[in-house]
Amino acid sequence: MGHVLEKVLADVVSRWFRLQGDEVRFQIGTDEHGVKIQRAAEAEGITPKELVDRNVPLFEDLYKKLGISYDVFIRTTDQKKHWPTVQELWKKLNEAGKLEKQSYTGLYCSGCERFMTKKDLEDGKCVNHKKEPEEVTEENYFFTLSADGENLKNLLTKNWDGEEYRIIPQSRENETLALIDQGLEDVSFSRPKTSLEWGIPVPGDDDHTMYVWCDALTNYISGLGYFTDHEESEWWDDANVTHVIGKDIARFHALIWPAMLKYAGVRIPDSLVIHGFLTSEGEKMSKSLGNVVVPSEVLEKFKGNPDPLRFYLSHEVPVGRDGDFSWDRIIKLYDSKMRNDLGNLLNRVLVLINKEGGELGDRGASSDLLCDGWKAYEESLNNFKLEDGLALAMDITSKCNQYIDEKKPWGLEGDEKIVVLSELAEALRHISLMLLPFVPHTAERMLNQLGLKVPETLEGKTDWGSEKDWQKVGEPEILFEPLE
């Protein structure tokens, strides 16, 4: 479910950029290396490659069902697309003098065949094997991040050689700055092949395998073929680059990644959007609690329509904060907001207009039905306050419902009636457009019912009455069915 929150967030942002007329390249990917995968595969008696090859189509299928409009899916096991860039990046960091061999000492449990962290130990003993791990020292390549505290602080607060990097939300930036003040440590960038086999080999040193950071972070530019003959670097160098990630990997994206890029001579991205985690019914999702919510169950509940889930995540989980998934609340939200407020509004307006023959009249020059209007909406989305943008669309919806009751168009006659209904139809056009990034399928159905085409961009569409050729609405149709 965590993946879904992230992909929906990134998808809404991508769709918003596209609607503004930007060319967008929306890339997602999977980190498929590491000891964990290696072990999981062993446990199933298959190779790591077989394991990840089996899982990737499941992801892709899920994203398709959710309407995630990604352009590129990059896999870290892709030896043609991913590996060459990573190895080239490694060489550049090495040439820049940022990689050095250091010895790493940790507590190693021979039973688990891996290093233990504090969390894995109870009274100093391995939880699984009830014995004290031994101190083992191994040689790793380290990325000398400790030298860059000041640089990174400047990057976030002022600039680093003219480059800026913006973290959203602000609280994460504060956290990152606090982390820098505590002093940065060098980061292990490789493991001996004996302890990590499943990964990308270190160039020029066959005894070592790259650790996750150099490998996985680089996917952003390997997807563009950076440092290769199929380079499409214009999507990076000349673009506005936004990363959307979870808080678990925030510090790596906030600190290691920009430093890596800087020393490799590649520009640093513009924005880092960090989302929180989802709990389930107020508790951490875990197998043992049995409260894991599977996205496919939610899709099934709404007959395969991804929009209730997309709406819920966008509406209930402010970007950057932790959220909660609750069946009770998604159902309430579906009934009260989507079905009663929005779906019913569309229906009552279209029914009234169709009773008059479906023809639209004068919509006036402007209307206060739009509440804070497009300016506020654009500002919200541009600042990644997606929930505010969606709330605005719902404010207009509510305003329209009030307006109908106030004007009582069913009691009006002739032009007066047509004008009120045309105003409402126009307001619904704006609502539909505002919903386009969030619930694209629903927004398209609304536009179709209104008798409009789905626009590629919003250019020239956001002024009141800007659809000059729009004279007739279509047939009403239930937007959201009752549940059960």
Added chain:
RNA sequence: CGCGGGGUGGAGCAGUCUGGUAGCUCGCGAGGCUCAUAACCUCGAGGUCGCAGGUUCAAAUCCUGCCCCCGCAACCA
């Protein structure tokens, strides 16, 4: 003194930076409307804003101390 988030009417939240009549959604009660998906609209009940001190003419908001809850990095398909 590890770090972070939080404690506001029955539930979920906003408001706290930049003190000044405590707001929203859901639920509940009453009324209205009848175009519509038994949907919509209006009004109302309900909170000493975790606790205790302090600053101030004035504190949910600032300061000090304390208590409690939740995360700490998700394979969970």
